[in-house]
Amino acid sequence: KAGVTQTPRYLIKTRGQQVTLSCSPISGHRSVSWYQQTPGQGLQFLFEYFSETQRNKGNFPGRFSGRQFSNSRSEMNVSTLELGDSALYLCASSLGPAGGETQYFGPGTRLLVL
Amino acid sequence: GESVGLHLPTLSVQEGDNSIINCAYSNSASDYFIWYKQESGKGPQFIIDIRSNMDKRQGQRVTVLLNKTVKHLSLQIAATQPGDSAVYFCAEETSGSRLTFGEGTQLTVNP
Numbered sequence: 001k002a003g004v005t006q007t008p009r010y011l012i013k014t015r016g017q018q019v020t021l022s023c024s025p026i027s028g029h030r031s032v033s034w035y036q037q038t039p040g041q042g043l044q045f046l047f048e049y050f051s052e053t054q055r056n057k058g059n060f061p062g063r064f065s066g067r068q069f070s071n072s073r074s075e076m077n078v079s080t081l082e083l084g085d086s087a088l089y090l091c092a093s094s095l096g097p098a099g100g101e102t103q104y105f106g107p108g109t110r111l112l113v114l
Numbered sequence: 115g116e117s118v119g120l121h122l123p124t125l126s127v128q129e130g131d132n133s134i135i136n137c138a139y140s141n142s143a144s145d146y147f148i149w150y151k152q153e154s155g156k157g158p159q160f161i162i163d164i165r166s167n168m169d170k171r172q173g174q175r176v177t178v179l180l181n182k183t184v185k186h187l188s189l190q191i192a193a194t195q196p197g198d199s200a201v202y203f204c205a206e207e208t209s210g211s212r213l214t215f216g217e218g219t220q221l222t223v224n225p
Contacts, residue, residue: 004157031211043158043203043215056210090157097211100146100165105157 002027004093004106012112018079021109025072025093031055032074033103034066037088046089049074050097078111086113126222133191133223137204137216142185144206148213149178149189153200161189161202191221199223 005024013019025032033056034046045058049068066076072093078085088110092103127133139147145166150158164171164178164187171178177190187204201220205213 033211033213035213042217043205043213045212045214048211056212058212092213094211099207099210101211102148102160102163103211103213104160105150107155107157 004091004104006089006091006106006109008109009107010110010112012114013081014114015081015083017081018077019081019111020075020077021089021091021111023074023076023091023093023106025074025091026104029093029095029104030072031094031097031101032068032072033092033094034074034076035090035092036060037090037108038086043090046076048097055097081113083113086111121217122219123217124220124222126224127194129194129196129223129225131194133194133198133221135189135191135202135219135221137187137189137219139185139187139204139206139216140214141206141208142182144208146207147178147180147187148205148207149176149187150203150205150215151198151200152203152218158203194221194223196223196225 031050033048048056052068063079068074088108090108092105094101094103148163149161152158162173175192179188201218203218204216208214
């Protein structure tokens with residue numbers, strides 16, 4: 001079974017631009033979560049989607065948004081990019097939204113904002 | 115083998131030794147915990163998990179211990195190999211499916 005896939009793997013943008021990242025979950029998984037990883041803040045939860053609905057949201061500004069499609073694929077968008085948005089963005093999928101479901105991570109998208 | 119009582123950002127061991135990585139979690143109501151391994155340039159890889167109704171769980175060469183009284187998790191790796199070199203994170207499920215991660219421990223295995 002294929003793992004979680006994320007595209008693109010690397011991205012360079014300039015301040016003020018916007019970016020869209022894509023995540024395809026493991027087949028059969030319906031819950032997708034997004035995390036931001038930086039050297040200073042570590043791994044931080046962004047949001048979680050299940051059945052095309054955002055179920056949970058972390059403490060990030062409104063510039064960070066996401067959505068989920070009927071096939072469980074998810075995208076996240078960051079508008080008006082700032083230098084501090086440079087990070088590894090990780091997507092994780094699990095079977096469902098209930099607690100105790102193991103989340104499996106993709107390889108991440110490395111975003112560099114210049 | 116190497117053993118640490120508190121979280122350390124780095125841990126260096128000799129190949130073949132046993133390693134113990136510690137983690138403190140924050141929420142006494144958390145009931146699901148996971149250890150992940152992250153190699154350079156890759157996403158976190160699931161190693162082992164444990165639920166709050168257990169205090170020990172074993173996998174292949176790995177054991178997780180949970181002490182709810184002091185909100186402490188540990189990961190034991192037996193016969194550590196060079197391929198075990200990575201950053202190890204503990205994570206607790208705090209709200210719904212939200213994972214809160216620890217700071218991570220860089221494990222280096224010397225041949």
